[in-house]
Every structure is written in C-alpha cells, then in structure tokens.
Amino acid sequence: MAAELQSFMARRGAKPFMALILISCFALFSRYYSFDTNTSHYRRALFYRNDSSLQQGQFNSHFSWTDGNGGIHQLPIETVLSKSFSLSSYSEQSQxxxxxxxxxxxxxGEDITIVTLVTRNRIPNLARLATQYQGPISTTIHISDDExxxxxxxILQQAMERNAAMRKFVDVHVVRDEFDRELNLWRNVAKLFARTEYVMQLDIDxxxxxxxxQSVLNNPKAMNLLRSGEAALVIPAFEYSKQEEGLDYRSFPKNKPDLVKQYTDKEVEMFHSFWLPGHAPTDYERWTQQEKDAEIYPVTSYQFSYEPYVIFKNQGSPWCDERFSGYGSNKAACLYELYISGVDYYVLPNDFIIHQTHAYPDEARNVERYYNRRLYTQFREEICIRLARRFIAQKKWDHPKSENLREECASIKPYQRAIGRFV
Structure with missing residues (x-):
C-alpha cells in the first residue's frame, strides 16, 4: 500500500494529493462544527443521531458533586434532565x-432575563425582541427529530448571523423530540438556564x-418588591381591535400617552378582551387613567384564570406544571401556583406590551383547551392542599405569606374537607 501511494504521488505530484487531504479534512470539520466570527465561539452540531462518536460524546457530560468526605460523585446529565422534567412527555428519545x-x-446578577419560547415561524419575532429589549433573553426552541x-x-443560524442583538443577548436552548406543544416544559427549560436574578415571562408574539x-431596574420601589421574592410585576398587555392593524410592530405606540389615546379611541384594547378573567384583574381603566408619574399599584381582584405577563424573582419561585400539554390553562397554572405560594401581583404604571397579530390553529386549540380545563380544576385542588401542608409544616399557616392561599383556596370543596385534617 505504501509503495502504491509513493508511486501515485510520484506520478501526480505531492501538492494535489495534499490539497485533496486538506479539503477532505475541512469538509469533515465543517460537518460537525460551525464557526461564526461574530460570536467568537464554536457551536457543536449535536444532531447527527446516526454518528455513534457524536452521540457518545454528547452523553459523556455529567453532573458532579463532592460529599462531606471529599469524595466525588457523578450522574449523567441525561439522568438529571429526565428527573427534572419527569412530569412532561420527556423520554429517553428526548434531547x-x-x-x-x-x-x-x-x-x-441583578438583571431581568426575558424567558420565552420560539418556533421556526417566530424566529423573526425573536430577532425583533432582542433588538428592542437590549437585555438578556433565554429562549427554548423545539425541533422535530427529522429533516x-x-x-x-x-433558519435559526441564519438569523443569528444576520442580527447582532441576537448574538449579543440571546441564549438559545434546544429541545428535540416528537412531542409538540409541551409549552410548560419549554418554559421551564428557558427559566432553568436564565442567568439573572429576575425573569420576565413573555410570549414571543x-x-x-x-x-x-430600564424602567424596572431604575425604580427603587419595583426593585424592592422583586428583591423580597414575594411580588411579581405585571406588564399590561394590549392588542389591536382590528387584528390587521396589529401586523406591523413599527406602527405601535412607543409611550403611554399615545397608547392611552388609542385605547380611548378604541383602536387598542385589553389583550383577549373576549375572555375577561384572563387580564381584567390588571384593572385597565385604572391604568389608563393614571398620570405619567403614577405609582405601582397592587392587583386586588385576583382570580384563578388570571394570566398576565410578569417579572419575578427566579430563585425560589415555582416551576410551571408540565402535565399541561397543548393550549389552554398552561400559563394560568404557572401563575396560579406563583400566586398561592405567597407572591402578590403589582402593576407597572407606565410600561406595556402589544400583541403582534398572527393566525391561531383554532381546531387544535379547542380540543386541547377542553382537556386542560379539566386538568386545571384537579391541579388547583392538588396545589392548594400541597402548599397548605407546606405552610402548616413550616409553622406559617397564620403568616401573611399564606394569605393568598387561604383566601383563594377556600372555595374549593375538596380542599375544605382535606384542610380540616391538617389544621
């Protein structure tokens, strides 16, 4: 073989042969790595399931800790993740x-990370969000296990290459499996890997x-509320009355006076005004009637279908229940548990968000809403009893922190029967 190689090189010359070798190596390298000069780091391509070496390399990551005697212990990171997300559809095929x-x-540290989800058709929204927000964003993107x-x-890589704000501010976490619309799982992944003390739960639309x-970080009252871990700041959400007018974000008002004028003229309205429990506790009439120098005010009419967009302390806050799959009640469940765990809601007086119009898959939503409504009823009973037992065990049953639970859960009959055994 060596003699044949020497003969070939003698006939053809060494330079073409070496060029061929270099081209082959480069092709192999580029298959498994991509390098963006703007981000100054390599991105490992982990999505070649048939390549045993890559798959082996991926599963070599471990979660390590040291015990009191200095002994080192390890668990495969996949084991840790499967336990972390055990209530979802996460399986051995998930990544x-x-x-x-x-x-x-x-x-x-003391900054606010937007926690959100993105699908392929919403990647342009993510680019707009990064450009506008100019702060940390932690997003989960779900992909299927195919072409x-x-x-x-x-598409995501192209967007990263084109948009400097995405490269500067956005952490992207990938969930790859065949399970669609595992929204609370995806929220939890984005929240888990957020790198600041506070998070803003926001839909990508x-x-x-x-x-x-900057409005929150420069507001001493807002920051004191967040630092306490017992408050969440509500961002009032609006949408255009005529849906076609909400297509172009560049036409949206940029300050409260302009927004209030459009609200008064009935050009914009409370988000999903057809479903009052969803956002009415924010009290839009009070918000729009306040002057520019108005103060943060508390939500006083909470009810269990309330699902505002909020900023809250990351560490110690509850996780979204991952049994909710598909549309309906998933976000409400997150916010319900947050509320009865002892977190009160306060409304930011001058800031707002507007929904960017898009089509809804109504048929799928209707089926999923039906089952999630039934699950939500059971969930509320479970979470009331579980957190009540926690407050009692911690001797905080008469503490102000348990007041939200005692008031909100009082109307749930199974809870009433069960709580008498504990108190």
Missing part, C-alpha cells in the same frame, strides 16, 4: 441541549413598546 447558542454578553428539525436550525428593563 435537551442548553446554550446551543450562548449570548456574547454575560449578563448575570424539518435540521431546517429549523438552519408580544412586542415591548417601552423600555421595561
């Missing part, structure tokens, strides 16, 4: 890849028209 893209700007998933990653981040 969660944190920081598939990691933001250049290492914003940590469509690969295509989604290609909303556009922040004001500088919410």
């Amino acid at each position: 969660i890849i944190p920081y598939y893209y990691k933001a250049e700007l290492n914003l940590t 469509e998933g690969e295509y989604t990653l290609d 909303f556009f922040p028209c004001t500088n919410i981040r």
Whole structure:
C-alpha cells in the first residue's frame, strides 16, 4: 500500500494529493462544527443521531458533586434532565441541549432575563425582541427529530448571523423530540438556564413598546418588591381591535400617552378582551387613567384564570406544571401556583406590551383547551392542599405569606374537607 501511494504521488505530484487531504479534512470539520466570527465561539452540531462518536460524546457530560468526605460523585446529565422534567412527555428519545447558542454578553446578577419560547415561524419575532429589549433573553426552541428539525436550525443560524442583538443577548436552548406543544416544559427549560436574578415571562408574539428593563431596574420601589421574592410585576398587555392593524410592530405606540389615546379611541384594547378573567384583574381603566408619574399599584381582584405577563424573582419561585400539554390553562397554572405560594401581583404604571397579530390553529386549540380545563380544576385542588401542608409544616399557616392561599383556596370543596385534617 505504501509503495502504491509513493508511486501515485510520484506520478501526480505531492501538492494535489495534499490539497485533496486538506479539503477532505475541512469538509469533515465543517460537518460537525460551525464557526461564526461574530460570536467568537464554536457551536457543536449535536444532531447527527446516526454518528455513534457524536452521540457518545454528547452523553459523556455529567453532573458532579463532592460529599462531606471529599469524595466525588457523578450522574449523567441525561439522568438529571429526565428527573427534572419527569412530569412532561420527556423520554429517553428526548434531547435537551442548553446554550446551543450562548449570548456574547454575560449578563448575570441583578438583571431581568426575558424567558420565552420560539418556533421556526417566530424566529423573526425573536430577532425583533432582542433588538428592542437590549437585555438578556433565554429562549427554548423545539425541533422535530427529522429533516424539518435540521431546517429549523438552519433558519435559526441564519438569523443569528444576520442580527447582532441576537448574538449579543440571546441564549438559545434546544429541545428535540416528537412531542409538540409541551409549552410548560419549554418554559421551564428557558427559566432553568436564565442567568439573572429576575425573569420576565413573555410570549414571543408580544412586542415591548417601552423600555421595561430600564424602567424596572431604575425604580427603587419595583426593585424592592422583586428583591423580597414575594411580588411579581405585571406588564399590561394590549392588542389591536382590528387584528390587521396589529401586523406591523413599527406602527405601535412607543409611550403611554399615545397608547392611552388609542385605547380611548378604541383602536387598542385589553389583550383577549373576549375572555375577561384572563387580564381584567390588571384593572385597565385604572391604568389608563393614571398620570405619567403614577405609582405601582397592587392587583386586588385576583382570580384563578388570571394570566398576565410578569417579572419575578427566579430563585425560589415555582416551576410551571408540565402535565399541561397543548393550549389552554398552561400559563394560568404557572401563575396560579406563583400566586398561592405567597407572591402578590403589582402593576407597572407606565410600561406595556402589544400583541403582534398572527393566525391561531383554532381546531387544535379547542380540543386541547377542553382537556386542560379539566386538568386545571384537579391541579388547583392538588396545589392548594400541597402548599397548605407546606405552610402548616413550616409553622406559617397564620403568616401573611399564606394569605393568598387561604383566601383563594377556600372555595374549593375538596380542599375544605382535606384542610380540616391538617389544621
């Protein structure tokens, strides 16, 4: 073989042969790595399921800790993730890849990370959000285990290459499996890997028209509420009365006076005004009638279908219940548990978001809403009893922190029967 190689090189010359070798190596390298000069780091392509070496390399990551005697212990990260998300459809075929893209700007500590979800057709929304927000964003993107998933990653990479704000501010975490619309699982992944003390729960279809981040960070009252861990700040949400007028975010009002004028003229309205429990407790009449120098005010008429967009302390806050799959009640469940765990809601007086109009898959939503409504009734009973037992065990049953639970859960009959055994 060596003699044949020497003969070939003698006939053809060494330079063409070496060029062929270099081209082959480069092709192999580029298959498994992509490099963006603007992000100054490599992105490992983890999505070649048939390549045993890559799959082996991916599962070599471990969660490690040291015991009191200095002994080192490890668990495969996949085991940790399967336990972390055990209530969802997460299975041995699922893959969660944190920081598939990691933001250049290492914003940590006392800052506010937007926690959101993105699908392929909403990637332009993510780019707009990053450009407008100019702060940390932690997003989960779900992809299927096929060529469509690969295509989604290609679209995402193109967006990252084009948009400097995405490269600077956005951490992207990938969930890859065949389970669609696991919305609360995806929310939890984005929240888990958020790198700041506070998070803003936001749907990707909303556009922040004001500088919410700086408004909160520079407001001593807002920051004291967040630091307490017992308050969440509500961002009033609006949509255009004529849906076609909400297509272009560039036409949205950029300050409260302009927004209030459109509200008064009935051009914009409370988001999903057809379903009053969803956002009415924010008290839009009070909000629109306040002057510019108005103060933060508390939500006084909470009810269990309330699902505002909120900012709250990340550490110690509840996780979204992952049994909710598909549309309906999933976000309400997150916010219900947050509320009865002892977190009160307060409304920001000058900031707002507006929904960017898009089509809804109504048939799928109707079926999923039906089953999630039934689950939500059971969930409320369970969470009331579970948290009540926690407050009692911690000797906080008569503490102000349990007041939300005692008031909100009092109307649930199974809870009433059960609580008498504990108190």
